[in-house]
Amino acid sequence: MSKTPRFDESRSTQPASLSREPQLWRGFGRSSAVFRAALVALLAAAFAAAGCGEDEPGEGVSSDGELDSVLPNGKADSPYSDCQLDAVLLLVNDPKVDADVLKAAGVHSRAVRNLMDRRAGKDLVAGTEDDTFFADLEAVDAVPYVGAAALSQLIAAAGEGCVGQVYPDYETIFSPQPYEVSHLAKARELIEGAKHSVDIAMYSFSDAKIRSALGDAVARGVKVRFLFDTANEDRKNPAGTGSAALEAVGVDVRYVNKIMHHKFLIVDGPQESPMQALTATLLSGSGNWSNSAGTRYDENTTRVSGSPELLLRFQAEFNRLWKNSRDFVSAPLVSFETMPIEPTRILDDPKVDAKFTSANFTTYVSSRNGPTFTVEAGRDEIADKLVELIDGAEVSIELASGHLRSRKVSEALLRKRVERKDLPIRIYLDGQEYISEGTQAVQEAELADCLVDAQTEKQNQDCLDKGYLYSFEMQRAGIELRFKHYAYRWHYAYAPQMHDKFLIVDHKVVASGSYNLSDNAEHGTMENSILYDASRFPVLVEGFVENFDSMWELARADETYEKLMAEIETGTGPIPIVYDAMSLTWAQVTALKEALRDHCSDLESDAFRTSPEKHYTCTRVP
Numbered sequence: 001m002s003k004t005p006r007f008d009e010s011r012s013t014q015p016a017s018l019s020r021e022p023q024l025w026r027g028f029g030r031s032s033a034v035f036r037a038a039l040v041a042l043l044a045a046a047f048a049a050a051g052c053g054e055d056e057p058g059e060g061v062s063s064d065g066e067l068d069s070v071l072p073n074g075k076a077d078s079p080y081s082d083c084q085l086d087a088v089l090l091l092v093n094d095p096k097v098d099a100d101v102l103k104a105a106g107v108h109s110r111a112v113r114n115l116m117d118r119r120a121g122k123d124l125v126a127g128t129e130d131d132t133f134f135a136d137l138e139a140v141d142a143v144p145y146v147g148a149a150a151l152s153q154l155i156a157a158a159g160e161g162c163v164g165q166v167y168p169d170y171e172t173i174f175s176p177q178p179y180e181v182s183h184l185a186k187a188r189e190l191i192e193g194a195k196h197s198v199d200i201a202m203y204s205f206s207d208a209k210i211r212s213a214l215g216d217a218v219a220r221g222v223k224v225r226f227l228f229d230t231a232n233e234d235r236k237n238p239a240g241t242g243s244a245a246l247e248a249v250g251v252d253v254r255y256v257n258k259i260m261h262h263k264f265l266i267v268d269g270p271q272e273s274p275m276q277a278l279t280a281t282l283l284s285g286s287g288n289w290s291n292s293a294g295t296r297y298d299e300n301t302t303r304v305s306g307s308p309e310l311l312l313r314f315q316a317e318f319n320r321l322w323k324n325s326r327d328f329v330s331a332p333l334v335s336f337e338t339m340p341i342e343p344t345r346i347l348d349d350p351k352v353d354a355k356f357t358s359a360n361f362t363t364y365v366s367s368r369n370g371p372t373f374t375v376e377a378g379r380d381e382i383a384d385k386l387v388e389l390i391d392g393a394e395v396s397i398e399l400a401s402g403h404l405r406s407r408k409v410s411e412a413l414l415r416k417r418v419e420r421k422d423l424p425i426r427i428y429l430d431g432q433e434y435i436s437e438g439t440q441a442v443q444e445a446e447l448a449d450c451l452v453d454a455q456t457e458k459q460n461q462d463c464l465d466k467g468y469l470y471s472f473e474m475q476r477a478g479i480e481l482r483f484k485h486y487a488y489r490w491h492y493a494y495a496p497q498m499h500d501k502f503l504i505v506d507h508k509v510v511a512s513g514s515y516n517l518s519d520n521a522e523h524g525t526m527e528n529s530i531l532y533d534a535s536r537f538p539v540l541v542e543g544f545v546e547n548f549d550s551m552w553e554l555a556r557a558d559e560t561y562e563k564l565m566a567e568i569e570t571g572t573g574p575i576p577i578v579y580d581a582m583s584l585t586w587a588q589v590t591a592l593k594e595a596l597r598d599h600c601s602d603l604e605s606d607a608f609r610t611s612p613e614k615h616y617t618c619t620r621v622p
Contacts, residue, residue: 064111068147070140080155083162083278085137086308088154089347090274092119092134095127105157111150114143133345161278167306168352172540174547175287175299176496182294183287183301187265188213190281190303194222194267199318201227201262201526203514204288205242215249223336224251227321229260231328243328254325258361258373259525263288263301263514269315271338277308277315284314284530286501286514297499298400298484298551300512302530302540309349310530316341317356321526324363324371351536355382357515357527375523377458380408382515382529383522386503387412389531393423395506398548402430402499405518410470417477426480428551430498432490433471434483434589440472465519475586482552485589486581488596488603493613494578498551501529502544508534510544554583561588568595574617575600 071078078085091097092115102112121130134140140151173183184207191198191213198217205211205228218224226246228234232255234241243253264284270276285301287293304310319338359381361373383406390397390412397416404410404427417425435443450463475481484498502512513529521527534541555561560582568575577596584592597603600618608615 063149064108064145064147066144068145068149070137070147070151072148080151081162081165081167083165083167083306084155084158086347087158087162087275087278088140088151089134089137090277090308091154091158092140093345094274096273098126102154102157105153107153107157108150110145111143111153114145115140118143135348158275161275165278165306168304168536169306170302170304170537170540172285172300172302172543174543175293175297175301176295179291179295183283183285183299184210184289184291184294186301186303187283187289190265190267190283191217196222196268197266197271198222198224199266199269199315199322200225201260201264201318201321202289203229203259203261203263204290204293205230207289207291207294210289211242211245211249214246214251218250225318225322226251226253227260227262227318227325228253228255228328231255232257232260235328238328247328253328254322255328256321256325256371256373256526257369260321261514261516261521261525261527264314264318264528266311266314266318269318270312270341271315273339274308274312274341277311279305280311280315281305282307282310282314284513284528286499286512293499297497299499300502300544300547302512302532307349307352309347310352310354312341312346313343313354313356314528316343316346317354317358317528320358324373326370349536351533353531354513355385355529355531357381357522357525360523380522382527383408385529385531386511386517389503389505389509389511390416393420393505396423396504397425398428398504398545399426400428400498400500400502400548400551401517402433402497402501403516403518404429404433404470404474405467405516405520406522407464407468407470407519409517410473413479414473414477417479421478424480426482426548426552427471427474428482428484428498428548428583429471431483431485431487431495431589432497433469434485434586435469435472436590436593437472443468465523467518467520471586482583482585483589484551484554484581485584485592486579487612488577488593489608489612491612494616496581500551502548504541504544504548507541507545510534510537510541512544552583554581556583561592565592565595568592568599571620573620575620576616577603577618578616 099112099116102115103109116126117124119132119134120126121128121132123130140146173181173186175182177183179185188207188210191210194217198214214224214226228243228246230241231243231253234243235255238244246253263286264282267281267283268276269280282304283301284304285299287297287299287301293299315338319341358373360376360379362376363371363373366372386409390409393416397413399413413425413427416423447463447468450466451460454460454463471481471483484496486496487494500512501515501517502510504510510532511529512532513527515521515527515529532540560580561584564576564579575596577600596618599621601621602608603618608618
């Protein structure tokens, strides 16, 4: 890094008394020794007042020149870790850290003055609208008299949060797994290790061991807050509900007026100081906290620490939702507030990012219902980012999702297929997304009728956004498409769902989170999607690629499909209509369904249609 010459913006290096003819010149000859002595004394006093003299005793020793760089040899040759450099940025941006704090920590006073003045903005008053933000180390380096010495002192002032820290530290758990190594066990482990706070935003929660761990955390003084989608229903008759059980052990439970589809946990998050983002832990992914999510479904859940941007963004998301939530009251609890986190004042790491559908909503306070989120037309926070990734793909695209009903994302995939026929695109969906050619014709006709009847732009958009399934269009366009298929007729009771929601681009970037690919997810629910870059998270990206490849080939090597077709066509007993999961193409699913209809006498009866969970086999046609 290098600095360009400039004056200290907060204090002129030229004394004001020298901006015009000095009064001392009167009565003294310019060659007079007395004059020279007086002028030297005046200059020394003026420069000291301007912050250009020696540092005050006991406030840190300065060896930094005005234009000295914090890293003279560049960041690549820095003796400091990324964690230490991020810690400096968190420190100097913390509004609670003032000049007295930095001086007491040993930072030399000239650097302190200039850093604080730069942060305070043009009015030199902290806490006003013109306050500035040090977005990166270059912004700190641009401050006069902040060089290598100041950086060393700032790193010491930031404390020992980086000692022994793996940075970033992460792992991804892919379900299904035995319970003891599932994401449920990991969540319990993290809660058991919490020292100060636990914040949870969750759609579905039924794990008794996690509930017990939350109660134990409260008992040892940990503050626990829980944004729970089910609380919206539980509040109508609280007795005996899961929400009431949580509040009974001291967990503060709230809900929002939209579907809370997040599945994340923050342990010891940045609630009092940005510095806590260095050591806080995030657990987030596609999996709810249920036994099925851990041991039956295809899910992914990632634990991350040592990533201040992620922790600050998720804490800011939780804080906004909490601030605009509604209280589930079944037990008297003392609420608490945390420091505000402005999303625009979060360190921007280009190798990781997080997007939230809450950005598509504004808030107001309803006189009847309290805090309320309302959708803002024209915003598609996560879909737009996924489209950007798809448009930028150069080598490959892999998509694993329980649903594919987002028009924006689907059109981007179809457009990419037309533009780059040589670029491999593979899409793996849950079996419930399969539709036949006949059903495709029906939904196309319904869409056309809806558009004809639409009288306003909003009605037109509603037609385009409603639940349109895009799987048939993908295979018709020649995109490689497979389904996790396990039953003739889908039902949640027996479905080992493909519940992942991730996109891999060029084997370099993974976007993963709670976000279903649908308009409802974008505009009706609270969701997240995290973007991980392989240059920062290489093992994570590699793990997602391997997981996709594994699901893509599910049960194909052992010819499960061929054996099932043979049993249907040549067997003698009842025919299974719920069977082992397989990765099948659209053509294979179509052929399998036709074979079942040909050989099952009661498959389309009212009993089978209305209660599929009661029927795992059908009677063979004689």
